[in-house]
Structure formats: structure tokens, C-alpha cells
Amino acid sequence: MDPVDALIMDEAGPAGRTLAIDAPALPADRYRADRAETPGAGLLTRADLVSIDTVLLRLPRALSALDELAERIAAWGEPGVRVVAGGRVKHMTHGMNEVLARHFGEVRASRGRQKARVLHASDPHRPAALSWPRSRRDDDLDLTVVAHGATFGTNRLDAGTRLLAGALELAPGERRPAVDLGCGSGILAALLARRGYTVTGLDVSAAACASTAATAAANRLAVRVLHADAADGLRVGQAAVIVCNPPFHVGAAKDSSPAFAMFDAAGAGLAPGGEFWCVFNSHLPYLPALRRAIGPTGIVARDRAYTVTRSVRA
Ligand SMILES: C[S@@+](CC[C@H](N)C(=O)[O-])C[C@H]1O[C@@H](n2cnc3c(N)ncnc32)[C@H](O)[C@@H]1O
Known part of the structure; x- marks a missing residue:
């Protein structure tokens, strides 16, 4: 397994009901939506997040993409929802932590492993309204x-x-x-x-x-x-x-x-x-x-x- 996916799985631990976004290589029973570039898959919806405990995510490169995803998860996720978002260290920036911190009360980074790292986010802040599009x-x-x-x-x-x-x-x-x-x-x-x-x-x-x-x-x-x-x-x-x-x-x-x-x-x-x-x-x-x-x-x-x-x- 790719080191980023492997770290996401390990860091997620016992994950309850899980939604995986843009991470098609994660085990199939946890895979629900590869939205960025799969014809047929739409944008993340409120229905996708019903009774989801954990969202697994490959970090998108664009901060704007992460911002909209985090906003939707915070707006529509269960109060206890948590995000486990992984990427290659060389593609990760502090801006990603800042974007997640706009939408979640708690954000922390894992230790790196095999040039991969995971960001954990929990305690969603409900936005008054969506700012995207x-x-x-x-x-x-x-x-x-x-x-x-x-x-x-x-x-x-x-x-x-x-x-x-x-x-x-x-x-x-x-x-x-x-x-x-x-x-x-x-x-x-x-x-x-x-x-x-x-x-x-x-x-x-x-x-x-x-x-x-x-x-x-x-x-x-x-x-x-x-x-x-x-x-x-x-x-x-x-x-x-x-x-x-x-x-x-x-x-x-x-x-x-x-x-x-x-x-x-x-x-x-x-x-x-x-x-x-x-x-x-x-x-x-x-x-x-x-x-x-x-x-x-x-x-x-x-x-x-x-x-x-x-x-x-x-
Ligand atoms: C450089 S952007 C240009 C977007 C827009 N036309 C503009 O000028 O602002 C290239 C676009 O091509 C899309 N794209 C990439 N590969 C594609 C493919 N195989 N089939 C259809 N669209 C694709 C991307 O998702 C992206 O929106």
C-alpha cells in the first residue's frame, strides 16, 4: 500500500463508519467517493456525511479545495466527526493546518513516516452559511x-x-x-x-x-x-x-x-x-x-x- 494511504489507515485506528474521499486505493469497504476526477461522482453532499464518524482524505494540493471540503464536513458532519487527512510531506504546507483550523476546533499533525504525514481534525465549527462556491x-x-x-x-x-x-x-x-x-x-x-x-x-x-x-x-x-x-x-x-x-x-x-x-x-x-x-x-x-x-x-x-x-x- 502507498505510504500515505497506509499512514491514514494506521492513524485512523478503529474508525467507525467511514467515508473516504479522493483516496481510491483505500480498502474497498471504506471507499465511498473519489470525487475530484471521477466522472459520475458529484461534490460532497450532506447525505454523504450522515452518521459518518471518520472522513479519510488524501489532501488536495489546492488550499481552496481543502477549504471547501473542510467547510462542508464541518457544516454537515455529525458533531463528533473527525477528519484524518494524509499527504506526502513534500506537498504539505502549514497553510493546510490553518485551513483545517478555520473549520475545526482541534487540529494536530501526526509524526511523519516514510515521507508521509497525517493531519487530524475534530470538533467542527458549524458555519453560518457555506462560503463556496x-x-x-x-x-x-x-x-x-x-x-x-x-x-x-x-x-x-x-x-x-x-x-x-x-x-x-x-x-x-x-x-x-x-x-x-x-x-x-x-x-x-x-x-x-x-x-x-x-x-x-x-x-x-x-x-x-x-x-x-x-x-x-x-x-x-x-x-x-x-x-x-x-x-x-x-x-x-x-x-x-x-x-x-x-x-x-x-x-x-x-x-x-x-x-x-x-x-x-x-x-x-x-x-x-x-x-x-x-x-x-x-x-x-x-x-x-x-x-x-x-x-x-x-x-x-x-x-x-x-x-x-x-x-x-x-
Ligand atoms: C488548465 S485547466 C483550464 C480550465 C478552464 N478552461 C480555464 O481556462 O480556466 C484544465 C481543465 O481540464 C480538465 N481536465 C483535465 N484532464 C481532463 C480530461 N481527461 N478530460 C476532461 N477534462 C480534463 C481539468 O479538470 C481542468 O478543469
């Missing part, structure tokens, strides 16, 4: 952005997304189908909907899907949301436009394979002549992959950090 007005885009804590960038506009949004030159949508592939908080989906496209926002993350739906609603725009992996979610040969700001990490490690899989999915999902607009870090060697997966590709915009490309389905 949170919304922010972006005056440049004239858009209200709403995001759950585990969403990429939460409700802030990523610099790459901003460059892509500014570079997008598209024919009027006239209800033609468009997809925001890996939609996050749904900024690009909202911009496409505003231009008259019939938009699907697709993301493998439940938090991202809920955020995209909330962003669309806040701006009174129609966006269909699909909680799926890119490889499974696109209808073959249907889309007139696909936009994408792909991830270039898997967990903590830099890895382009998810981006390449998204390019392949986009190549299959576009109608002939359809356009794929993409933004990525300029140092990444994505042009050959785009040409291979989709078709002729040109650079449309570039700044010191990011490159925006437009590929046309051959």
Missing part, C-alpha cells in the same frame, strides 16, 4: 465567474485563458455546436455561449462542472455541462469549434499526456473544417501534436508565457 466579477470580460474550491484557478482568470479569450476570432455562432474542453470555471464556455454557439462545457472534475454551470447561470447563459473524460465525452465529428486550455500536470508532476489525449479527442470531435483553439505554455512542444491530431495549425497570439493556436480539422 465563490463568485467574482471580471470587468474586462464583463463576466461573473463562479467557482468551487477544487476548480482550476478557482474564480480567477488564468493568464493563458485571458490570452485565449482575447485572441478568439470566431464567426457568429448561429447555434452551431461548440465545446469548452476541460471547462474549469466555465469562462470560455460562457464567452462562446455569448457569441451565439450552442455550448457544451466538458470536464473530468465534478467541481469544474458545478462551477461551469454556476458561471453560466450567473450570466444568464445556456451551457450544457458534461462530467466526463475528454476521451469519452465528445460526439464524433459534431463540433464546429472546440476551445481548450489543457492541463500540463498530473498531480504534482509535469506531464503532457492529458493534453495530447485532449487533442486526439478534439480531432475526433470536430466536424470537417471545424476549429480547435488552444492555449499552452510557450515552451511546450505542442505544435507537432496539434498538427498530427487535428490538422493545419497556426499561432494566433503569443506573449512571454503563453501561445494561442488555431487548428483546422483537415
Whole structure:
């Protein structure tokens, strides 16, 4: 067993009724929900926490993600609920203790073992109201952005997304189908909907899907949301436009394979002549992959950090 999971199990001790979140490798009888990146699993709900004594958790990397989870557990958990949250020491920060201490009266760290450590939290503080999802007005885009804590960038506009949004030159949508592939908080989906496209926002993350739906609603725009992996979610040969700001990490490690899989999915999902607009870090060697997966590709915009490309389905 992975040292983090092993330490979580040992530190949990006799755990009573247990909910495991985002820890799929923990023993199956304790596994209930792998929410961050499993199509089909939604956000943590009140019902999930009924009569749960112990929540086992792999610490998410983003403090905002931990904050929303801790807030929900404190809001809806039983008064005696406790959290046993583990991670690799090199990925853990004091900020994690501080986030947990916002929602629980007692927070303490275990001793480290095999480069893993566990945080224990108990004595939940019931919040008067949930603070997530949170919304922010972006005056440049004239858009209200709403995001759950585990969403990429939460409700802030990523610099790459901003460059892509500014570079997008598209024919009027006239209800033609468009997809925001890996939609996050749904900024690009909202911009496409505003231009008259019939938009699907697709993301493998439940938090991202809920955020995209909330962003669309806040701006009174129609966006269909699909909680799926890119490889499974696109209808073959249907889309007139696909936009994408792909991830270039898997967990903590830099890895382009998810981006390449998204390019392949986009190549299959576009109608002939359809356009794929993409933004990525300029140092990444994505042009050959785009040409291979989709078709002729040109650079449309570039700044010191990011490159925006437009590929046309051959
Ligand atoms: C860099 S973020 C971009 C989010 C948003 N489009 C924006 O520009 O702010 C990449 C998004 O792709 C999603 N993602 C990663 N792998 C995916 C996959 N295989 N299928 C669908 N979405 C994926 C992530 O959950 C994340 O929301």
C-alpha cells in the first residue's frame, strides 16, 4: 500500500463508519467517493456525511479545495466527526493546518513516516452559511465567474485563458455546436455561449462542472455541462469549434499526456473544417501534436508565457 494511504489507515485506528474521499486505493469497504476526477461522482453532499464518524482524505494540493471540503464536513458532519487527512510531506504546507483550523476546533499533525504525514481534525465549527462556491466579477470580460474550491484557478482568470479569450476570432455562432474542453470555471464556455454557439462545457472534475454551470447561470447563459473524460465525452465529428486550455500536470508532476489525449479527442470531435483553439505554455512542444491530431495549425497570439493556436480539422 502507498505510504500515505497506509499512514491514514494506521492513524485512523478503529474508525467507525467511514467515508473516504479522493483516496481510491483505500480498502474497498471504506471507499465511498473519489470525487475530484471521477466522472459520475458529484461534490460532497450532506447525505454523504450522515452518521459518518471518520472522513479519510488524501489532501488536495489546492488550499481552496481543502477549504471547501473542510467547510462542508464541518457544516454537515455529525458533531463528533473527525477528519484524518494524509499527504506526502513534500506537498504539505502549514497553510493546510490553518485551513483545517478555520473549520475545526482541534487540529494536530501526526509524526511523519516514510515521507508521509497525517493531519487530524475534530470538533467542527458549524458555519453560518457555506462560503463556496465563490463568485467574482471580471470587468474586462464583463463576466461573473463562479467557482468551487477544487476548480482550476478557482474564480480567477488564468493568464493563458485571458490570452485565449482575447485572441478568439470566431464567426457568429448561429447555434452551431461548440465545446469548452476541460471547462474549469466555465469562462470560455460562457464567452462562446455569448457569441451565439450552442455550448457544451466538458470536464473530468465534478467541481469544474458545478462551477461551469454556476458561471453560466450567473450570466444568464445556456451551457450544457458534461462530467466526463475528454476521451469519452465528445460526439464524433459534431463540433464546429472546440476551445481548450489543457492541463500540463498530473498531480504534482509535469506531464503532457492529458493534453495530447485532449487533442486526439478534439480531432475526433470536430466536424470537417471545424476549429480547435488552444492555449499552452510557450515552451511546450505542442505544435507537432496539434498538427498530427487535428490538422493545419497556426499561432494566433503569443506573449512571454503563453501561445494561442488555431487548428483546422483537415
Ligand atoms: C488548465 S485547466 C483550464 C480550465 C478552464 N478552461 C480555464 O481556462 O480556466 C484544465 C481543465 O481540464 C480538465 N481536465 C483535465 N484532464 C481532463 C480530461 N481527461 N478530460 C476532461 N477534462 C480534463 C481539468 O479538470 C481542468 O478543469
